[in-house]
Amino acid sequence: MATDHHRPLNAVHHLGRSILVYRVNPDYTVSLTSLPLSLSLSLFVCVCVYILSAPQMTCKLRKWIFLSNKIFFFWSQSSIPPYMRSTGQSCHHPTNMDEERERGKSLGVDEEKWVYDSSLDHKGRIPLRASTGVWKASIFIIRPQNSSKNSNYWAGVTTVLPLLGGFFADAYLGRFSTVLASSIVYLLGLILLTMSRVVPNLKPCEASNCQEPRKIHEVVFFLAIYLISLGTGGHKPALESLGADQFDDDHPRERIKKMSFFNWWNFGVAFGVLLGVTAIVYVQDHMSWAAADIGLTTMMAGSTVVFCTGRSFYRYRKPMGSPLTPMLHVLVAAIRKRELAYPSNTAELYEVSKTENHGRLLRHTHKLKFLDKAAIVEDKEGSTEKQQSPWRLATVTKVEELKLILNMIPIWLATLPFGICVAQTSTFFIKQGTMLDRKIGRSFLIPPASLYALAAIGMIISVMLYEKVLLPFLRKATGNERGIKILQRIGIGMVFSVVTMIVAALVERKRLGLVEKNPFKGSTTMSVFWLAPQFFIIGFGDGFALVGLQEYFYDQVPDSMRSLGIAFYLSVIGVANFISSLLITIVDRVTEKWEKSWFGADLNNSRLDNFYWFLAIITAVNLGGYVVLAQRYSYKNVQERGVVTMANCYGGGDGGFNPLFR
Secondary structure (H helix, E strand, O other), X not given: OOOOOOHHHHHHHHHHXXXXXXXXXXXXXXXXXXXXXXXXXXXXXXXXXXXXXXXXXXXXXXHXXXXXXXXXXXXXXXXXXXOXXXXXXXXXXXXXXXHHHHHHHHOOOOHHHEOOOOOEOOOOOOOEOOOOOHHHHHHHHHOOOOOOOOOHHHHXXXXXXXXHHHHHHHHHHOHHHHHHHXXXXXXXXXXXXXXXXXXXXXXXXXXXXXXXXXXXXXXXXXXXXXXXXXXXXXXXXXXXXXXXXXXXXXXXXXXXXXXXXXXXHHHHHHHHHHHHHHHXXXXXXXXXXXXXXXXXXXXXXXXXXXHHHOHXXXXXXXXXXXXXHHHHHHHHHHHHOOOOOOOOOHHXXXXXXXXXXXXXXXXXXOOOHHXXXXXXXOOOOOOOHHHHOOOOOOOHHHHHHHHHHHHHHHHHHHOHHHHHHHHHHOOHHHHHHOOOEOEEOOXXXXXXXXHHHHHHHHHHHHHHHHHHHHHHHHHHHHOOOOOOOHXXXXXXXXXXXXXXXXXXXXXHHHHHHHHHHXXXXXXXXXXXXXXXXXXXXXXXXXXXXXXXXXHHHHHOOOHHHHHHHHHHHHHHHHHHHXXXXXXXXXXXXXXXXXXXXXXXXXXXXXXXXXXXXXXXXXXXXXXXXXHHHHXXXXXOOEXXXXXXXXXXXXXXXXXXXXXXXX
């Protein structure tokens, strides 16, 4: 038997293992994982993509393969839930996109053949619409995703890394390079964790004997989990935004597909979670932890290979440098010209011409007018270097981009209570399951980890219902191609979070009633399926709120910040985990002073129902404030299309942009 001296590292080791298989012990789950597909299925992916590219492929057959591939590839997804977009430049010089389109028409070039949205293909050329982007590229990008619903602590810590990863992906490295590098780092972490389970000298504990851990055990373990954290920081923000970038915002059909992309992405996320909490848990319980580790590591390696296989199908965004510097330019310029009067006509504010712009132009808005002073031209008679300095004069588009970020802060804060409710599903909800009857039949015992499958099922149903039933109806009813506004969709999900907390409080009150009646048996006579409604409802709400948050933070940030936008979404979940832990500490201390603490030594001596009611009240009050913010929110208003580079890109030369070497 292991001594108490040995147990701390063993517990830490299991916590680290939870990142891989997401179980602290057989009875309590803090996180989820997905089951990747085999390499043979990856080969099928490649075959399908090449078939889809064939011009003789009939429309019906293409559609059938697309639909089957969506289910097929999303099978390996899992994430929570957890980014910057750069405009392209020419190989040698910027060219106005509209002019380039007209020149192409004069030469007899079909406009539908090329993608004029500032994106580039893998050789730095203007992408062919038929052979790049949309689902033929996105299926490769979705395939290697192997992320998770993390424990409160680990998810909170890794909040910072996606922010950094998203920043570097779009400012300097490019999304493809970031995803590839982070996948390799992530894979190295998985390999080390697998070695800690299969290599005798690296295993601190056997099944029946726990030796005193040596330094090598700690070094290997902590190196592995930090490699996984580092890989996650680059993988999460860049992968989803790279997938969304495969659809042209300015092309009507592709824009509609892009809106569906986030639905299908999260469908795959939920399906991966479902497999992770059933298949992986089964392998752990009935085979071994090592078998699960080896399987996951193998599939992650295969996923990385598949991701690289689709390289020629992707559309790329060239990094344009730090997007934070132009925002600082606007602030400094506005402060310097704070004494100037506003022009009577907003058309007098400074803006570059279409040919000079390296991205889409934004229309002027009347909010945060102080920042408009950064675009006031001080001397209309002439132009000097001092006046044209970005620290002295900013364009209307740059001013509006800063406004977009500032307008997002209240929305970000208003979504935190929803994130706190989501955090309970991986902590207290699972712990409740350990106190109930989990038997099916005479012998089968449901692992508490598998209860989260109900939330995944709820999200799958929610996304499918929205995509196939509600969305077509809402488009006809509202005339909005999105069906409903993004913030409205998020608000609907928040309503479900309030309902979830109310249902959870009622179920917990019933369980405590059984404990009071029969302290000896407690609630072991109460079926674990009493928890099914609260898991299902929060999962159903995730199909609205989480998907909406991803789309909101990707779409409403400046075009040069879309990877960082997805990182903002991840930060909602991560910060909410921190706040949840802090809230529990505060409630524990306050209630302990007033009367008995709501958090006792175990759930039978706690008042978790009161805590759920408390969260329901907080979330409901916050929802009212959110509705006010959503009604007053001004969405991004794009004025014109941007520019794309193309100095003889298809004619050869060495000026093309190669995403592999960024």
